[in-house]
Amino acid sequence: MKSNRxxxxxxxxxxxxxxxxxMSFASVCIIVACLIIMxxxxxxxxxxxxxxxxxxxxxxxLAYVDESLSEAVARGLETQIRAVPNVASAAFVSRxxxxxxxxxxxxxxxxxxxxxxxxxxHRFVVYVKDIELTAxxxxxxxxxxxxxxxSANLSITRGLVTMRNIVSGVTAVLAAVLLIISLxxxxxxxxLGTFERRDEIAIMKMVGATNSFIRWPFIVEGFMLGTMxxxxxxxxxxxxxxxxxxRLTGGGRxxxxxxxxxxxxxxxxxxxFLAIGILVGVVGSSMAIRKYLKV
Amino acid sequence: xxxxxxxxxxxENGTKALKGINIFLDDGEFAxxxxxxxxGKTTIIKLLTGEIxxxxxxVLVNGFNLSSMRMGKMPHLRRTLGVIFQDFRLIxxxxxYENVAFAMRAVGAGGRDIRKRVPYVLELVGLGKKARxxxxxxxxxxxxxxxxxxxxxxxPRLIIADEPTGNLDPPRSLxxxxxxxxxxxxxxxxxxxxxxxxxxxxxxxxxxxxxxxRIISDGxxxxxDYYEEQ
Ligand SMILES: Nc1ncnc2c1ncn2[C@@H]1O[C@H](COP(=O)(O)OP(=O)(O)O)[C@@H](O)[C@H]1O
Ligand SMILES: [Mg+2]
Numbered sequence: 001m002k003s004n005r006x007x008x009x010x011x012x013x014x015x016x017x018x019x020x021x022x023m024s025f026a027s028v029c030i031i032v033a034c035l036i037i038m039x040x041x042x043x044x045x046x047x048x049x050x051x052x053x054x055x056x057x058x059x060x061x062l063a064y065v066d067e068s069l070s071e072a073v074a075r076g077l078e079t080q081i082r083a084v085p086n087v088a089s090a091a092f093v094s095r096x097x098x099x100x101x102x103x104x105x106x107x108x109x110x111x112x113x114x115x116x117x118x119x120x121x122h123r124f125v126v127y128v129k130d131i132e133l134t135a136x137x138x139x140x141x142x143x144x145x146x147x148x149x150x151s152a153n154l155s156i157t158r159g160l161v162t163m164r165n166i167v168s169g170v171t172a173v174l175a176a177v178l179l180i181i182s183l184x185x186x187x188x189x190x191x192l193g194t195f196e197r198r199d200e201i202a203i204m205k206m207v208g209a210t211n212s213f214i215r216w217p218f219i220v221e222g223f224m225l226g227t228m229x230x231x232x233x234x235x236x237x238x239x240x241x242x243x244x245x246x247r248l249t250g251g252g253r254x255x256x257x258x259x260x261x262x263x264x265x266x267x268x269x270x271x272x273f274l275a276i277g278i279l280v281g282v283v284g285s286s287m288a289i290r291k292y293l294k295v
Numbered sequence: 296x297x298x299x300x301x302x303x304x305x306x307e308n309g310t311k312a313l314k315g316i317n318i319f320l321d322d323g324e325f326a327x328x329x330x331x332x333x334x335g336k337t338t339i340i341k342l343l344t345g346e347i348x349x350x351x352x353x354v355l356v357n358g359f360n361l362s363s364m365r366m367g368k369m370p371h372l373r374r375t376l377g378v379i380f381q382d383f384r385l386i387x388x389x390x391x392y393e394n395v396a397f398a399m400r401a402v403g404a405g406g407r408d409i410r411k412r413v414p415y416v417l418e419l420v421g422l423g424k425k426a427r428x429x430x431x432x433x434x435x436x437x438x439x440x441x442x443x444x445x446x447x448x449x450x451p452r453l454i455i456a457d458e459p460t461g462n463l464d465p466p467r468s469l470x471x472x473x474x475x476x477x478x479x480x481x482x483x484x485x486x487x488x489x490x491x492x493x494x495x496x497x498x499x500x501x502x503x504x505x506x507x508x509r510i511i512s513d514g515x516x517x518x519x520d521y522y523e524e525q
Contacts, residue, residue, distance in 0.1 A: 004405060004406065005403065008400065199384065199386060200386055200397070202384075203384060203386070203397070203398065203401075203445075204397075204401040205373070206344070206373060206378050207373060207374070207398045207401050207402060207445075207449060208369075208370040208371065208372070208373030208374035208375075208376075208401070208402050208449070209370060209401035209402060210370045213401065213403065
């Protein structure tokens with residue numbers, strides 16, 4: 001009886017899709033277009049983050065220890081440094097190591113004759129978690145007693161962070177607008193179905209069909225249109241993304257930026273597309289059927 | 296079963312369609328509802344089917360109190376009713392069989408029950424051979440018989456027909472009324488709105504006459520000339 005009912009809903013939903021095939025096709029196309037635009041912007045935002053992430057590995061703050069402190073005391077500061085918010089890790093570099101690595105950069109060792117390690121300072125190489133908070137982390141580190149100075153190169157990443165924020169903002173606004181547009185188109189498509197079948201619906205009501213019985217085929221229709229849109233959009237998104245990133249990064253040859261590979265995001269994208277497609281389909285059809293269920 | 300007690304109906308635009316209607320119909324009865332155009336007949340039918348709500352008074356149908364019923368109960372009430380309209384209201388793109396089967400499917404009947412019940416009902420209304428015809432291939436009388444079959448198929452306790460013969464010639468009208476009488480004899484309560492004076496007189500049934508939203512007579516004897524004398 002129950003599966004019987006489900007079969008009926010699915011059959012009716014399919015029939016409805018094909019009785020106004022052109023409009024169904026149009027609404028799938030709109031969903032596909034909206035999803036691809038949303039998806040592309042999300043991928044762009046993701047890539048900016050991804051590239052920032054690549055820089056983040058190099059984004060360090062050097063925290064110099066007060067000269068008057070012994071190495072043992074200086075090393076002891078590590079726990080305090082690690083406790084600072086946004087610090088990912090901290091590595092101690094003694095003044096001897098610092099000198100070695102400095103001197104090591106030059107061929108002519110004689111330049112440094114007579115220069116002792118005491119002109120260098122003990123320091124920590126501090127890696128931050130979020131590049132955006134670097135300046136804040138820098139000042140927190142300065143607040144630790146025994147840290148004399150903290151230096152960071154903020155300018156490299158500032159531009160990227162601004163870009164990420166702009167792209168994320170645009171993506172969010174665009175996604176909201178496109179969601180409303182697809183809902184509108186979807187509900188109009190289903191409305192066409194309910195209009196074609198208004199006599200049937202009236203008779204169903206008259207003989208005592210429940211609202212949910214009348215509603216379900218249209219929900220199924222919306223669900224199927226949304227799912228189809230999501231699947232087509234996913235494949236199209238894949239092709240478009242691969243094509244564009246290949247162009248930009250020179251077909252996989254060496255390049256100064258690397259785009260995130262599509263496979264890395266394929267699972268969240270298909271899930272998000274299906275979720276949005278199905279949401280648009282189901283909500284759109286509920287909106288469309290509402291007025292016929294009153295009487 | 297119908298119990299309408301002191302029912303008033305005023306439409307949103309201020310039209311007072313019913314002004315204190317009392318109609319009592321027991322299970323198994325057959326009654327005609329007659330009256331001039333605009334006297335409130337369709338309003339009464341719509342109150343009985345729950346399409347509109349009374350402004351005042353009680354409306355009970357088959358044990359459901361429509362004045363105080365939750366909307367969720369409406370499908371339950373309607374499953375005890377069979378409604379027939381002047382304009383047949385068949386679905387053009389479904390054949391005769393599907394037009395009737397559709398009403399069973401709408402209330403969740405199973406395939407086996409449908410395959411058993413639909414041919415039986417079509418036979419009952421004399422359309423056993425027309426199951427695969429489409430409405431536009433049928434005469435008006437045949438189309439109305441499809442509508443009767445559809446009203447009957449869910450085995451209702453009360454059949455309500457609003458001018459079922461309004462679009463038919465007198466011989467076809469008589470056929471439909473005879474069919475409704477036969478259905479009544481099989482145990483279903485029947486209420487028929489009609490204008491067919493001669494036919495009503497021939498069937499000698501209970502006749503409820505209304506005018507201007509009030510009952511002007513209710514009985515088994517020749518009432519019908521009432522407003523022709525006016
Ligand atoms: N939906 C409506 N809104 C306002 N007035 C209505 C509506 N339906 C019917 N009426 C009025 O109510 C009165 C009774 O109408 P109705 O019940 O349809 O009469 P009948 O079926 O006997 O011809 C008429 O005056 C009609 O114009
Ligand atoms: Mg009328």
